[in-house]
Amino acid sequence: MTSEEPPPPEREQTPAERAGATPLDPDLFRATAAQAAAQAVPKQQRNMSAEATEIAVVRRKSRQRHRSLDSSRSQSKRASRPWMIAAGCTAAFALLLAAVGYTQQVDTPIAAASGTPLVATTDVFSARRVAEAVVRPVAARNLDRSLQPILAKAPASTCLQIRDSNNPVFSYQVSEPLVPASNLKLLVAAAALDRLDPNSRLSTKFVTDGKATDGSTVQGNLYMVGGGDPVLSTASFAGRPDRAGQAFTDLDKVADQIYDTGIRTITGSVVGDATRHDGVRSVDSWPERYTTQGQVAPLSALLVNDGVDGSGTVVKDPTLHAAAVLTELLRSRGVTIESDPSVGVAPKNATELMQVESPTVSELVTEAVRFSDNTTTELLVKELGLSAGNSGSTAAGVGVLQEWVAASGLPSEGVSFVDGSGLSPDDRVTCAFLSALVASEGSEGEIASSLAVPGNPGTLDDRFLSEPLRSSLRAKTGTLLQVTALSGWLATAAEKNLGFSLLINTGSRNVNAADLNTQREVLQAMLSYPDAPALDTLAPLAPEPPKG
Structure with missing residues (x-):
């Protein structure tokens, strides 16, 4: 026998060794x-005992910096x-x-x-160690595969961008400036919430240049001083079926309060004062039919019932119309007003009887977005002009909006506009801008909460009524003869909230059913996002005991 140990069994070569690597x-x-x-x-x-595998820790020695280092040591270090x-x-x-x-x-x-x-x-x-980086491109590729055939059938001037957690996951012609229609209201909403106090209100004041001689008679005029409230209305106007769910300031209650003070006679007249804003009633590029059809009221700081009289006709002078409506309300309660309603300017030393406040700016923003209220939007634009120390004009307000866009950090190239409602055919925005604007505040932000919901009061009350879109969609619509637009949020089947903007400009023809169907098909394709392996199926597997 020999005392030598038997030779160790030969180890199986690794793939690298079989390829020629050094063992x-x-x-x-x-x-x-x-x-x-x-x-x-x-x-x-990691709390291993002293008997566990030892790990040598090499600590880098800190070096003290002295200006008087020996030159030979420095040269030696540089050489090594x-x-x-x-x-x-x-x-x-x-x-x-x-x-x-x-x-x-x-x-x-x-x-x-x-x-x-x-x-x-x-x-x-293994790809399992970077699972999320694998899933995202797969989901984006599958979304692209679903959407491209839909958009191939859409008009040439169409753009779409979809964002997941503010990250674009699908982009189609996103830098092309297109007419946004009422999707432009999203810009006004964001700027108004930023530049105006969301909790502030617009006040309509009621003052007199005379005094109640015996507590019941006003010697002089009753002035109705407009504060820019776009929803000042009578109860009968606000109760119309087409106004269901919309905010309003009740002028009937004002008449009740004036009567309750004991006033029974006004020796002058009810005088409307709209000098808070300028006297420009519309925007030059708007077709005249927008006003005559009641799509937007004649703009005024003093406006009642959207400037519509009892016969449904849009009036030419909204300020005089407001004074006439209050005159009628007071007379119907037994107050004698000796002169006809008129337009004028309240004296600076007038005595205030009372004032009535509008809904908050935040509530007015919801009114503008959810119901696509052109008049409310345009009066907010004029208020933005005032807020910057300028006049209460559309031009001043648009200037403030342009400054806000430039400072917002949003992709603003190609964005230009002359109003706030989106009624002008001269307005241009991009899907990149709108989708970034939607996503900037998040799916639970104030603008997101103001969006229309299918089947509820608003511009989606009769659209997308079938599930799952009915309970998944919140959006701002936009409609002109050659424009249909949709921007907002969609909750997918995997409970992902996707921000999106889809603009379709049809060119020389009017919007038709096929264009509206394109919107539906895009939303339905988005519902499947992310169509990719679940993260938990790709995560690294748990370690196991060695086999054998």
Whole structure:
């Protein structure tokens, strides 16, 4: 017999060794792999005892900086630095070769907190270790595959952008400036909430230049001073079926309060004062039919019932009409008014009887967005002009909006406009701008909460009534003869909130059913996002005990 140990059994070659790589020391590599794996486990699993694998920690010595360093030492360090860099690079390259050589091995033991060796079941370079980075492009590619055939049938001037957590996941002609129609109201909403106090209100004041001689008679006029309230209305006007759900300031209650003060006679007249804003009633580029058809009221700081009289006709002078409506309300309650209603300016030393406040600016923004209220939007634009110390004009307000866009950080190239309601054919925005604006505040923000919902009062009350769109969609509509637009939020089947903007300009023809169907098909395709493997199916597998 001999005292020599029997030769160790031959180890199976690694793939790298079979390809010609230098054989590695297995024990050394396994120890190195154990150290790397231990650093990847949670901290609470790293508390190893002194008997566990030792890890040498090399601490870089701190160097004190002194201006009086010996020049010979400095030169020596500079001379040795290239050798140190070369040695470091060589060591790093050797470690990389070792990792590549052993990646394909089935059983790689790693250190565990309990001391029991485990085997990493997911390779170092597996896609499972970057699962989210794999899922996102797959989901975006599948969304693109669903949407491209739909958009191929749409008019040439169509754009669409979809965002997931403010990150674009689909973009189609997003930089092309298109007519937005009422989607432009989203810009006014955002700027109004930013530049005006969302909790502030617009006040209509009632003052007199005379005094109640005996508590019941006003010697002089009763002035109705407009404060820019766009929803001042009588109860009968606000109660019309087409006004259901809309905010309003009740002028009937004003008449009741004046009567309740004991006033029974006004020796002058009810005088309307709209000098808070300028006297420009519309925008030059609006077709005249917008006003005559009642799509927007004649703009005035003093406006009642959208400037519509009892016969349904839009009046030419909204200020005089407001004074006439209050005159009628007071007379119907038994107050004698000796002169006919008129238009004028309240004296600075007038005595205030009372004032009535509008809904808050925030509530007016909801009115403008959810019901696509052109008049409310345009009067907010004039208020924006006033807020900047300028006149209460459309031009001043548009200037404030342009400044807001420039400072917003949103993609503003190609964005231009001359009003706030989107009625002008000269307005232009991009899907990149609108989608970024929608996503900037998030799906739970104030603008998102003001959007129309299918089947509820608003511009979507008769659209997208079938599930799942009915309970998944919130959006701002936009409609002109050659424009249909939709921007907002869609909750997908996987409970993802996608912000989006879809603008369709039909050119020389009017919008038809096919264009509206394009909107529906786009939304239905979005519902499946993200169409990709679930993250938990791609995450690294849990380590297992070694086989055998």
